[in-house]
Amino acid sequence: MSWAATYKVGCGVNRCSHGTIVVCRYRPRGNIYTQYIYNPGTTCAACSSSCYEGLCATPSS
Numbered sequence: 001m002s003w004a005a006t007y008k009v010g011c012g013v014n015r016c017s018h019g020t021i022v023v024c025r026y027r028p029r030g031n032i033y034t035q036y037i038y039n040p041g042t043t044c045a046a047c048s049s050s051c052y053e054g055l056c057a058t059p060s061s
Contacts (some may be wrong), residue, residue, distance in 0.1 A: 003030030004039045007058060 002009060008027035013020065030037070044051035049058055 002026055003037050007031055
């Protein structure tokens with residue numbers, strides 16, 4: 001699960017005899033007790049660059 005400040009996500013999937021394993025890394029990390037999972041407010045109001053389908057978009061690098 002990503003948090004309000006998350007802007008990069010990378011995941012890997014592996015299937016083995018016991019099931020499927022999914023591992024994801026988030027930048028910056030989430031699940032921090034003092035931070036919110038989302039920031040309430042108007043859609044795209046806090047975007048520093050642009051908005052795409054109701055989400056803040058960052059320029060591709």
